[in-house]
Amino acid sequence: MSTDLEKQNMRIRCDIRIINHKRMKCLSIMFLILISIILLIDNNNRVTGLWHTNNAYKLLCYIHISYFCIAVYGILITYLDKESQKEIYLQVNLFLGLNMSSLLSGWVSPYLNGQISVYIICCLCISILFPLRPKYSILLFIQSYLLLIVGLYINQTNLETFQANIMNASLVFPMALLISIILYRYTERELYNKYNLEWLVKERTSELLNANKLLKSEISEREQMQTEKIEQLTKYLTLEAELSRSNQFIADIIKNMPDVFFAIDKNWQITYINRAGEITFAKSHAELAGKIITELAWVTDTVLNHFYEVLTEKKSVSFEFLSKELEDKWLEVRAYPMEGGLTCYLRDITSRKITEYELARLDRLYLVGQLASGLAHEIRNPLTVVRGYLQLLGSKSVFGDQKSTFELMISELDRANAIITEFLSLAQIKQADLKTINLNEILNNLYPLLSADAINQNKQIHLLLSEIPDLQLNCKEISQMVLNLVRNGLESMDEGRSITIRSFREDNMAALEIIDQGCGIPQENLNKLGTPFFTTKNYGTGLGLATSYRIAESHNAKIRVLSNSTGTSFCILFPIPEQGQDASKSVAGLHSFSA
Numbered sequence: 356m357s358t359d360l361e362k363q364n365m366r367i368r369c370d371i372r373i374i375n376h377k378r379m380k381c382l383s384i385m386f387l388i389l390i391s392i393i394l395l396i397d398n399n400n401r402v403t404g405l406w407h408t409n410n411a412y413k414l415l416c417y418i419h420i421s422y423f424c425i426a427v428y429g430i431l432i433t434y435l436d437k438e439s440q441k442e443i444y445l446q447v448n449l450f451l452g453l454n455m456s457s458l459l460s461g462w463v464s465p466y467l468n469g470q471i472s473v474y475i476i477c478c479l480c481i482s483i484l485f486p487l488r489p490k491y492s493i494l495l496f497i498q499s500y501l502l503l504i505v506g507l508y509i510n511q512t513n514l515e516t517f518q519a520n521i522m523n524a525s526l527v528f529p530m531a532l533l534i535s536i537i538l539y540r541y542t543e544r545e546l547y548n549k550y551n552l553e554w555l556v557k558e559r560t561s562e563l564l565n566a567n568k569l570l571k572s573e574i575s576e577r578e579q580m581q582t583e584k585i586e587q588l589t590k591y592l593t594l595e596a597e598l599s600r601s602n603q604f605i606a607d608i609i610k611n612m613p614d615v616f617f618a619i620d621k622n623w624q625i626t627y628i629n630r631a632g633e634i635t636f637a638k639s640h641a642e643l644a645g646k647i648i649t650e651l652a653w654v655t656d657t658v659l660n661h662f663y664e665v666l667t668e669k670k671s672v673s674f675e676f677l678s679k680e681l682e683d684k685w686l687e688v689r690a691y692p693m694e695g696g697l698t699c700y701l702r703d704i705t706s707r708k709i710t711e712y713e714l715a716r717l718d719r720l721y722l723v724g725q726l727a728s729g730l731a732h733e734i735r736n737p738l739t740v741v742r743g744y745l746q747l748l749g750s751k752s753v754f755g756d757q758k759s760t761f762e763l764m765i766s767e768l769d770r771a772n773a774i775i776t777e778f779l780s781l782a783q784i785k786q787a788d789l790k791t792i793n794l795n796e797i798l799n800n801l802y803p804l805l806s807a808d809a810i811n812q813n814k815q816i817h818l819l820l821s822e823i824p825d826l827q828l829n830c831k832e833i834s835q836m837v838l839n840l841v842r843n844g845l846e847s848m849d850e851g852r853s854i855t856i857r858s859f860r861e862d863n864m865a866a867l868e869i870i871d872q873g874c875g876i877p878q879e880n881l882n883k884l885g886t887p888f889f890t891t892k893n894y895g896t897g898l899g900l901a902t903s904y905r906i907a908e909s910h911n912a913k914i915r916v917l918s919n920s921t922g923t924s925f926c927i928l929f930p931i932p933e934q935g936q937d938a939s940k941s942v943a944g945l946h947s948f949s950a
Contacts, residue, residue, distance in 0.1 A: 390423040615701035652680040665690045665697045742768045789827040795820045815853035823865045836906045840869045847873030864928040876918040
């Protein structure tokens, strides 16, 4: 702050010098004019011969010429040097010289006393046109006043004139001094106010600029904070929307999942249940919500104990149980702890349990088959030996009267061997050797044999073959399956009836259908077909159909059975391989033989 004030004061002093410099220029010109007039008077004195009577006139003229040169010099320095301090000293010298000139002029001749008025006017002009600093103006006007008093005293003509001049000088010089000081102070105050106002404006402008910078900085910070808040709010809203979508997605999954899902609180009340639970328990969500879990019939003590373990120990449990209340279904239960309760997944695993049971049964059958295969092999060997000896004994004449007995024994041995063969075929577990062949070709090859059996029983075989593609088949096994089914049909029919064997294409399957005109199969026995040793014949083994079902299964075929009082239809559906869908072999025909 002090530095700024010092700079301001320096500028004020500099501007005052510049103003004084301009005033000095005017004053020097005025002095030059005044000195020129005085020099004209001096020249008049020279013409009138006053120089010859009084040498003081010559001295006064030379002094006036020197001050003329000083006035010219003052004009020159005001034009050449604007920052010089010489004008102050030059002014003092000019003023003192003029006063000295007035003193000498009054001493030379009383006629020149009129010049005192001229100098008084010069004093007023100096005070008005060139206001000095107080320390200069006071010193200058005191010196001038003293010189004027001395000049008036030397050149007095009478006392009254002297007193009048003293009175005039006493009035003029203080007035000139006062005017000079007032004008200087006014000029200084004016400049001070000017620069103080500029300084105040500058300071205020600087303060406003600083405040503006601070305001801009604060606005920028607030805008940045606002932007950050908006970004954070946007991120928060985005995350909230994503969380909402995620929660809705999870809720939709839980709601539409096939397994039962429900939640209970620590008071054992149901708080949520999904759609699968509504279907399983045959009640709506509104009916189940708020119910105690023990009100559900399937919740046993075992289930409650597991749920209690989840609630108290805060650990998940998983268990299975058979629910009599839910139609003898096997249920898998998984319970998980949560804040203030638990969640439970309930899955129907009845199909899996049945599959596991069937797999276990098949494993047992596999072991039985392995054992039966070994036993059958061991039994057939002694039967072959016995049959050979019976044939040998029957051929001898000594047992001629027992020939029919031997033939009966051999027939029964053959029947036992046939039963063992069928049993071995049923117990066979190795993968069938499949080859690409047309089913119609197998049926055409079997037709003569089947026709012979039908003719012997006074029955008919009709063969209706349509165009079907080649299949992956085992010729021997398919032949055995057809023989078993056709012979079963022949045995179920009366004389004069017929069996129809058809081949055709059904969607993406090749179908083999055997239709008889027998008495039909009771509905209660349809589900038992294919079961080993199940038969309705008095002399049957129950292995023929079981073997046929096993062969169909090894070919990935399905057997469809339709039966009523007018006959039975066995339809075997074989899958058509992809490479065999375009290339097909047509072996079609219609054969009909009657006995």
